[in-house]
């Protein structure tokens with residue numbers, strides 16, 4: 221459920237016509253619906269009511285401060301994967317006690333920064349990271365709260381680039397090696413074992429892999445308890461999928477019910493790290509058709525947004541629905557929607573049946589709220605687009621469009637002061 225709907229044949233975000241925003245801010249731009257963000261957060265978090273839990277939004281999916289601030293006011297925390305994300309989270313008003321830190325390659329500086337900030341928990345991903353964090357905490361005269369991110373070897377049945385919980389993936393500690401690593405971590409003076417974490421992948425459309433992973437984690441928890449290591453929280457990661465095209469992922473209630481049943485009265489605090497399921501369908505990318513082009517049998521719509529603005533189609537061959545901002549009765553044709561970047565891999569849609577758009581038409585690239593702006597770059601020296609949030613009948617620019625000066629900020633000639 222989202223708030224991007226047609227009124228007559230014009231696309232609205234909540235009560236604002238998308239075309240009005242395009243007039244005001246130019247194209248391309250990301251557009252988010254406040255009501256949708258709030259509704260999705262509440263639907264997810266509310267599904268776990270009655271269970272001790274903390275919803276830590278996975279901010280790598282969307283790290284805009286206005287969006288984080290909305291979740292902070294809803295009582296949410298965040299899952300971070302870098303020092304930069306911690307900085308953004310703090311700035312957006314997320315309480316340190318609601319921040320968990322995941323990632324396979326945390327630097328010493330970032331570990332020290334997060335320890336100083338007083339985050340809830342480090343999800344440690346390797347044997348060497350255990351020692352590195354213990355050393356960082358020793359120097360700071362502190363104890364670092366940790367969980368070990370275990371790899372349960374469960375197939376999430378998703379795209380290989382976004383599956384993380386298989387033995388062949390770089391993430392986490394093999395669940396069979398976990399008891400020994402826990403024993404070692406528990407013996408170190410500057411670490412405090414709090415939990416177990418796992419995250420098996422993204423865009424999952426079935427609950428079974430989540431249940432399988434949780435069962436394995438619960439098995440580990442029992443084994444640890446019998447060796448005197450008490451686990452207080454289970455972080456089961458994110459990964460619940462959304463509908464981009466015709467996928468039918470389980471709704472949050474079904475996902476939550478399956479997890480509750482598997483937990484069966486265990487007194488741990490559950491930590492959840494949803495990203496895509498909350499923001500994915502709460503945002504779109506609005507772009508304008510620059511040119512239409514036909515080469516041989518093939519039709520192209522050349523638009524002003526490219527792979528630097530929305531990388532997912534190029535990176536994962538992922539599907540985003542393309543909708544006209546103003547629907548019209550006109551012939552349809554099969555075309556590729558491509559960007560201005562000098563790469564053949566620069567496309568937003570391939571072989572899609574669309575209206576016969578004309579230069580100047582506005583298009584909405586749907587389901588672009590997750591891994592959209594956060595993955596954008598300046599490739600081809602393109603300033604990144606602005607981000608806009610609609611709230612009822614008004615819209616706010618929540619990140620201004622970059623300028624050419626932004627592109628060269630920090631550059632200097634050799635010998636010049638940087």
Ligand SMILES: *Cc1c(COP(=O)(O)O)cnc(C)c1O
Pocket residue numbers: 278280281299322323419421422423457458459460493494495496497590
């Ligand atoms: C990416 C990631 C998530 C969020 O995944 P979604 O599919 O967006 O829900 C959660 N936890 C970790 C550790 C991640 O790397």
